[in-house]
Amino acid sequence: MNSRQRMDAAMRLRQPDRVPVMCQLAIGHYSLNTDLDEVDIWHSTEAFGDALICLQRRYSFDGILVNLPGRDPNWRAYIRRVEEKDRETVIRWMNGWYTVVPSDDNPHVYRESGVRYFPAFEEVDPERLFYIEPHDLSGITYPYSWGFGGEPAPLGKHFFPVWHYDTIRYVANRVGDRVSVHAEVFSPFSQFMEMLDYTNGLIALMDNPGKSRACLEALSEGAIALGQGQAAAGAQAILVSSAFAGAGLISRENYREFVLPYEEKVIRGIRKGFDGPIYTHTCGAIGDRLDLMMETGTNGIDTLDPPPLGTVDLQDARQILAGRCFIKGNMDPVNTILKGTPQTVYEDAVRRIAIAGPGGGYILSSACSVSPHAPAANIRKLVEAVEDYGRYPFQADGSPPSSRFR
Numbered sequence: 001m002n003s004r005q006r007m008d009a010a011m012r013l014r015q016p017d018r019v020p021v022m023c024q025l026a027i028g029h030y031s032l033n034t035d036l037d038e039v040d041i042w043h044s045t046e047a048f049g050d051a052l053i054c055l056q057r058r059y060s061f062d063g064i065l066v067n068l069p070g071r072d073p074n075w076r077a078y079i080r081r082v083e084e085k086d087r088e089t090v091i092r093w094m095n096g097w098y099t100v101v102p103s104d105d106n107p108h109v110y111r112e113s114g115v116r117y118f119p120a121f122e123e124v125d126p127e128r129l130f131y132i133e134p135h136d137l138s139g140i141t142y143p144y145s146w147g148f149g150g151e152p153a154p155l156g157k158h159f160f161p162v163w164h165y166d167t168i169r170y171v172a173n174r175v176g177d178r179v180s181v182h183a184e185v186f187s188p189f190s191q192f193m194e195m196l197d198y199t200n201g202l203i204a205l206m207d208n209p210g211k212s213r214a215c216l217e218a219l220s221e222g223a224i225a226l227g228q229g230q231a232a233a234g235a236q237a238i239l240v241s242s243a244f245a246g247a248g249l250i251s252r253e254n255y256r257e258f259v260l261p262y263e264e265k266v267i268r269g270i271r272k273g274f275d276g277p278i279y280t281h282t283c284g285a286i287g288d289r290l291d292l293m294m295e296t297g298t299n300g301i302d303t304l305d306p307p308p309l310g311t312v313d314l315q316d317a318r319q320i321l322a323g324r325c326f327i328k329g330n331m332d333p334v335n336t337i338l339k340g341t342p343q344t345v346y347e348d349a350v351r352r353i354a355i356a357g358p359g360g361g362y363i364l365s366s367a368c369s370v371s372p373h374a375p376a377a378n379i380r381k382l383v384e385a386v387e388d389y390g391r392y393p394f395q396a397d398g399s400p401p402s403s404r405f406r
Contacts, residue, residue: 003062004236007180007363011237011277011300011326015360019353019390021382022063022180022328023365024281025055028104028372033058039082039089042107043137045071045163049170056179058376060383062363063180065239068135070166075137078148093148097138104372109139117141118197121204126214130155131222132191140195160226165233172234183235185227185270187242187280188219188262198244205250205258216262224269231274238270238278239302246284247311255289263296271297279326283368287311290320300326305367309334314355327356328363337378338371345378349385350400358394 001009001017009016030051031038040047048068056064083090089101096112111117119142128143130153136146143152146161153159172181186194192215193201205212227238244250245259267278279300280293286304288311293301304312304327314330321327331337336348349364356362364382389400 002178004177004180007063008236008277010361010363011279013323013326013361015392017392019357019362019364019386020062020180021059021364021386022061022065023059023379023382024065024067024369026369026372027068027106028102029370029374030055032104032372033376038103039091039101042068042101043071043075045073045166045170049167049174052171053174056175059379061179063182063237064171064175065182065184066168066171066235067184067239067241068167069133070161070163070168070170071137072147072161072163075147095148095150097148099137109137118200119195121196121200121208121211124195124215126211126218128155129215129218129222130159131219131226132186132195134186134191134194142195157225159222160229165229168230168233168235180236181234182237182239183227183230183233184239184241184281185223185230185266187240187245187259187266188216188223189245189259190242191219191223192216193244198249201244202249205254209257212258216258220262220265220269223266227266227270227278228273231270231276235276237276238274240266240278240280240298242280242282245282245289246286247288248284252289252292255292260292260295263298267297277326279328284309285311287313287316290317294321294324298325300328300363302328302365303367304328304330306330306332309367314352318356322359322361326361326363329365329367330356331364331366331382333366333368333370333374337366338374340378342375342377342381346381346385349382350389353385353390353400357390357400360392364390 006016006020010020030041034051034054036047036051041051052064078094080092080094087103091099097109099107099109101107117140138148145152168183196204230238245255270278277299279302280298281302283303284305304317306312330352336345364386394400
């Protein structure tokens with residue numbers, strides 16, 4: 001099997017030739033571990049696509065997550081000047097805003113006053129919402145506009161610019177049928193939280209749940225349209241990013257009210273005309289809501305953060321999810337992959353394979369994004385572990401078929 005076939009088999013709950021490996025990398029990791037400029041990685045379709053492919057090859061990942069949209073090919077025309085200071089690049093735009101680009105983190109956009117912009121909930125009209133893309137070059141705007149042109153995006157089928165899907169096309173064309181290419185859609189709940197900022201978003205849910213639900217309903221329509229467009233552009237799987245839906249932020253009751261029905265709607269809507277896997281990324285404490293996440297109709301659950309970062313025991317998760325959806329993640333990206341040694345990473349990966357690998361439906365991965373400063377030698381141990389212990393068929397007792405297993 002090649003990487004694309006291996007991933008497809010695992011996501012469809014079949015046994016591939018071995019356990020696949022696919023990690024999401026922090027944007028800063030691309031800046032620190034490629035020869036590409038950090039400004040170009042964030043702002044250029046081709047540079048980000050090249051960064052994705054470069055590190056997929058270096059770490060032998062079986063899949064690539066395209067988690068930034070395509071960029072306006074004329075983005076440089078909006079630059080007034082570029083400044084270098086304190087290991088950061090500052091881009092001054094024609095409209096007076098500016099972007100701070102660190103060497104090892106996500107860029108952020110600031111208004112002339114030096115603050116990041118978030119609209120007040122009182123000024124938001126649900127009928128003027130369609131989709132919020134927090135990773136657009138200009139950050140959060142309302143009414144929503146793309147880049148630095150300032151024109152509000154038309155609601156409906158022409159909302160997304162023609163270049164929005166270019167990174168998916170670029171990567172899919174470069175890797176062909178060899179590697180599994182995934183796209184990312186922000187869940188309605190994540191869009192809502194990104195739009196208002198997290199504290200204000202949580203307050204809005206409590207103060208005005210009716211208007212909050214109307215916003216979530218509108219943002220569901222945009223997520224469906226985006227997912228359908230990504231599928232048409234060549235994505236073989238779609239990740240619904242719902243980072244803020246864990247117990248660290250909201251209760252099970254709030255999850256059932258403000259997350260579940262809208263993610264279910266998004267998944268159901270994207271699935272019309274798309275037969276690829278659709279799966280869910282939720283960080284942190286989700287051990288108490290795996291059953292609710294399954295009710296959305298998701299094909300898989302990603303991250304499954306273990307303690308102390310989250311609350312998911314992999315053995316427990318497997319008992320709940322095996323045969324119902326695929327499992328991706330559970331390796332601690334901080335205490336193991338960032339702070340560990342190649343040997344401790346390898347041993348931890350082998351333990352994960354032994355627990356979740358039998359029967360198929362498991363993808364070995366860091367729980368959440370791999371840190372910018374995670375050692376490359378540690379990350380490469382994941383593929384070494386599956387080559388040694390992750391080949392199918394496993395033994396009758398569920399252990400990997402290797403005499404070296406311990």
